[in-house]
Amino acid sequence: MRTLLAEVRAAMPFQRPEARSCAGECRGGCAPKLLDYLEGELDAWARRLDAGDVPDFGDLARLEQTSRKIYRALRRNGLVE
Numbered sequence: 353m354r355t356l357l358a359e360v361r362a363a364m365p366f367q368r369p370e371a372r373s374c375a376g377e378c379r380g381g382c383a384p385k386l387l388d389y390l391e392g393e394l395d396a397w398a399r400r401l402d403a404g405d406v407p408d409f410g411d412l413a414r415l416e417q418t419s420r421k422i423y424r425a426l427r428r429n430g431l432v433e
Contacts, residue, residue, distance in 0.1 A: 353415075354401060356412060356415060357397060360415075364426070365426065365432055366387060366391060372384050383429050386426065387422075387426075390422050
């Protein structure tokens with residue numbers, strides 16, 4: 353899970369200012385809202401892991417699927433390649 357968290361954080365444009373502000377038309381979702389949601393999920397899992405929680409395969413699959421969907425929406429908005 354920690355590896356997945358690191359990979360998602362590396363792939364997403366959390367630090368790009370243009371990804372954190374509304375710039376008109378959004379295709380596939382509002383980038384700032386999607387990034388806020390995903391960042392909250394990643395932070396929550398980091399806290400759970402630190403507290404000793406052990407994820408199962410379903411947890412990994414859900415986070416991976418959510419991350420892929422958000423990545424595709426960001427790609428449609430031109431924020432990732």
